[in-house]
Amino acid sequence: MPGVSLRHGNLLAGLRPGQPEEQIEALVGGPGFRIERIVSTGQASPAGFWYDQPDDEFVVLLTGSARLRFEQGDRVLDMKPGDWVEIPAHTRHRVEWTQADPPTVWLAVHRGAMS
Amino acid sequence: MPGVSLRHGNLLAGLRPGQPEEQIEALVGGPGFRIERIVSTGQASPAGFWYDQPDDEFVVLLTGSARLRFEQGDRVLDMKPGDWVEIPAHTRHRVEWTQADPPTVWLAVHRGAMS
Numbered sequence: 001m002p003g004v005s006l007r008h009g010n011l012l013a014g015l016r017p018g019q020p021e022e023q024i025e026a027l028v029g030g031p032g033f034r035i036e037r038i039v040s041t042g043q044a045s046p047a048g049f050w051y052d053q054p055d056d057e058f059v060v061l062l063t064g065s066a067r068l069r070f071e072q073g074d075r076v077l078d079m080k081p082g083d084w085v086e087i088p089a090h091t092r093h094r095v096e097w098t099q100a101d102p103p104t105v106w107l108a109v110h111r112g113a114m115s
Numbered sequence: 116m117p118g119v120s121l122r123h124g125n126l127l128a129g130l131r132p133g134q135p136e137e138q139i140e141a142l143v144g145g146p147g148f149r150i151e152r153i154v155s156t157g158q159a160s161p162a163g164f165w166y167d168q169p170d171d172e173f174v175v176l177l178t179g180s181a182r183l184r185f186e187q188g189d190r191v192l193d194m195k196p197g198d199w200v201e202i203p204a205h206t207r208h209r210v211e212w213t214q215a216d217p218p219t220v221w222l223a224v225h226r227g228a229m230s
Contacts, residue, residue: 003188004206011175012197028173028201033226035173058143058150060126060222062177062197073118082127082177084222086143091119105197107175109224111148 011062017041017101034110040066042100050092054113060084064104067096089113126177132156132216149225155181157215165207169228175199179219182211204228 007028016023016039023039032055045051050071061079068077068085071092077085087093089112098104122143131138131154138154147170160166165186176194183192183200186207192200202208204227213219 003190004185006185006190006192006200006202006206008192008198008200010195010197011199027199030171030226035224070119070121075118075121077121077123080125082125083123084126084142085121085123087121091121107222109150111145111226 011037011105011107015039015103015105017103032112032114034114036108036110038106038108040064040095040098040104040106042098043095044097045094050094052090052092053087053110054089055110056089056112057087058084058109059087060107062105062107064099064102066098066104066106069094069096126152126220126222130154130218130220132218147227147229149229151223151225153221153223155179155210155213155219155221157213158210159212160209165209167205167207168202168225169204170225171204171227172202173199173224174202175222177220177222179214179217181213181219181221184209184211 019041022043025037027035027037029035061081061083063081066079068079124142134156137158140152142150142152144150176196176198178196181194183194
């Protein structure tokens with residue numbers, strides 16, 4: 001019997017510091033659902049920019065570090081490896097900074113209406 | 116303005132080696148969707164047992180190590196930190212072994228019909 005076909009990989013493989021943009025790779029997906037790896041190498045949200053997403057997002061930081069800011073109450077969340085947060089749809093937030101080297105690796109799970 | 120209310124935590128916090136059972140903690144969920152942390156400390160599937168789940172599962176190993184076996188073609192997947200695999204519904208599989216100490220930490224994302 002042939003082996004089962006599986007999608008698999010490693011979130012920490014092939015990291016390249018010093019990229020000009022965040023690297024976003026969709027791993028699996030379907031209607032109203034997407035899991036992606038995000039590699040940040042120092043990027044941050046532009047000044048004054050807030051994400052306002054139509055989908056619920058669950059994000060976990062695997063390596064590196066970062067700071068998220070939420071508009072409501074001007075709340076800050078410092079992220080270190082293993083830290084996760086659920087960001088409900090339309091919760092306005094931004095990325096204040098990310099560690100550049102070694103890169104900051106996130107796993108993000110989106111569900112609901114996709115942006 | 117009061118701060119936004121967020122669910123957050125750390126997947127690597129509060130690990131206790133030597134537990135008799137796998138520790139499964141639901142982090143977020145909703146209809147047809149669940150994200151959980153699984154902490155394995157040496158557990159394996161019982162002899163002859165195969166998981167046959169009605170939901171699609173995405174799993175990533177954060178720390179520790181483990182071996183998964185898939186019935187079709189008797190395929191084996193050794194898992195180290197950062198490794199992920201998508202296990203479509205009804206893909207029969209088992210956990211051959213898990214590292215006990217330090218514990219093996221998984222993040223699992225289930226979607227579709229829930230078991």
